Amino acid sequence: MHASLAAVLVQGGQATAEAAGHFEPFYPGLIILLPLIGFLLNGVLALRHGVASATAVRGGGELDLDTGGRPATHTLPSLIGPGVMLLAFLLTVVNFTRMLGAHIEEPVVISYWTWMATGTFTVDAAIQLDQLSMIMMMVVTGVGFLIHVFSVGYMKADSGYPRYFAYLNLFVFFMLTLVMGSSYALMFVGWEGVGLCSYLLIGFWFSDKEKADAGKKAFIVNRIGDVGFLVAMFLLYVTFGTVDFVAVFHDAETLAYGGSLVTAIALFFFLGAAGKSAQIPLYVWLPDAMAGPTPVSALIHAATMVTAGVNLVARSSVLFALAPVAGATVAGVGVLTALFAATIALKQNDIKKVLAYSTVSQLGYMFVGVGVGAYSAGVFHLMTHAFFKALLFLGAGAVIHSMHEAYHSTHSHEDAQDMRNMGGLKAHMPITWVTMWIATFAIAGIWPFAGFFSKDEIIWQTAAFGGATHAPYPMLYTVYWVIALAAAMLTAFYMTRMMVMTFHGTNRTGEEESKHLHEAPVVMWAPLAVLATLSVVGGWINVPESIRESFLGLGPLTSEWLHHWLEPITAQATHIQAANLGELSHSAPVGGGEFMWALISTVLAIAVVATTFRMVGQKEIVPAAQDVELTGFAKVLYNKWYVDEFYDRVIVEPILRTSRFFWKVIDAGIIDGVVNGVGWTARGVGFVISMFQTGSVNTYAFILTVGVLVILGVSIF
């Protein structure tokens, strides 16, 4: 019920003040509540704002920029939206620093009320504060705040401004519910809530049918995953009679290692995770989700919501550690997704599509991490990815913002997101250019940027896991390792290609239009600068021991801090793995230690970036309007391996056909036919019988008499 529930484990048998302090949460409920309040306030403003807000469409419903300044309706949402986020972030920081000093070993569960009580099964509306939820809260509120600030500039000209901030605040509320809930049931509430907000924000400009359809696609594809989540949750209930994290993980030890029950639970949870985190085969919704406003893509479809699946697997580390088959599946799907999405990103021309596939690919890496039992590495990549991918998306947003205004000025209908129409933007927007290069180095895995440490950790852990004494499928993990390395090189390639096409070379926007290209206002580039800083230093919190020597000393922070920080969460899983797999390998399948392979991969990444820079720089790129159609394999990649077409043919169309059959033949034909037939029969019989009812008294009297006589006759004779 209270913080006192937190059983503080005494380290070394001695209760010293530093080693086992008491963690005193500081208004943790308010962290969740603030975005909800923001949603309600902004929602009221959006409703008052009324029709203009509801019919907003980019282009059509846009406010007139020339009137100067922002409209009065925008003032309050600009204060409320980022304001509640700032407060929530500050509260999170206070709680985080308190937990830093406390060294708690058990999660702190704060229960507010009983949400549902049915017989022996109860679920409390409770939040759980532990090392994992703290990291997630820091990412969600911190990156979320920056993106809210960016949105103030980006959405300035949109007449749906209050509605936008209402949705964004609501999203953060649900996301915090997802990461802070103390049971799978509450997590599911957040899980569905963020799905709803994702749908609302993808279809934010809903009067454009394509965008509304993209929202629908995201929602429907996610439903498939949600079934998995639900089934897994039901299985947990049937097995343990509870869905509370603490109780489930406590009882999970009783399950047999590699047993079919725990494997089924883990796999069903992974189905849910694959839906939310856009993994094969359910990744198709994420690229389409780019139809939403760009800050939304940054917040929901890059930094936070799509990492919910990784959070789920990391949270359920005990279950996945008990199910080696599920672990291998998670890592396998992850590594395949990482490679597959990277190949598609090679040939995309829409700047947001490149980033979307890049996100899918990086999420794949996170799943490789949590799949090979390196839960802290997965969460580490989740965190660094939130920094550099949010930065990339916001940078792309700044570019699109500038391009859009350039084309708006001449009323041109060219695509403001097509990189073929960009080029040479570094002269116009230097800050965006520099910050996006930082993010590119980070995602490409170049030392000492954040992505290097997290991605390399995952790749290394794959090799180490495959080489463990009793590794379940050593060859399989070797393959994973090779694919992960290859996909990292592809990442470096497509990101450099994107940067060159956008910022370097000659400008292809158009002569008249290019005069209107400009750097983003301070409210937009300031978040970029903060995220750029984080993209550089974010990786330094978890430097592996073996790399540390080569790393200029940054104090004790650098030495696998995050790994140790998450130990209370992962200890149980690590213990299970150590008992069943034996010791992890200290060399890669083809020899070489962690430091050597880190060096190889960063050198390779630098080489790929440099080569791509020259290669793409020399190639002549023509504006989208004059571009020729691709042929051969490039066309296959450009068309995303035709997966959408394949799904249409194999799943969507048969379902449509079956539905139409059930509608036209079964429902309208047979069922309606039977029902109507009964009705018609009754009416026909009634019509015939009504002939006897003449209305003539004499007839009635006659029939009555005859009837009496007949009855009398029958009873007498």
Added chain:
Amino acid sequence: MITPALVLSAVLFVIGTLGVLVRRNAIIMFLCIELQLNAVNLAFVAFSRLHGIEGQIFVFFVMTVAAAEAAVGLAIIISIFRHYETVNVDNFKLLRW
């Protein structure tokens, strides 16, 4: 002893029934219904000699009901006549769907 009374009752009842069936004038049909009722009354009284006083008690009930019926029935017939200026039942087919 009671046979003649029962025969008379039966004759009266048949006359009444036939009257209801074959006549078209509502007043006549009404009179015939009264005739049927009274034929039954006669039978009741006749049987009361054999089976005790209950038959005669029943007759009072029947007469009461017949009086009430006469009042309501005649009122209906009068209002029908006022409206249509006829009491020929062939003209009235209202008792139908």
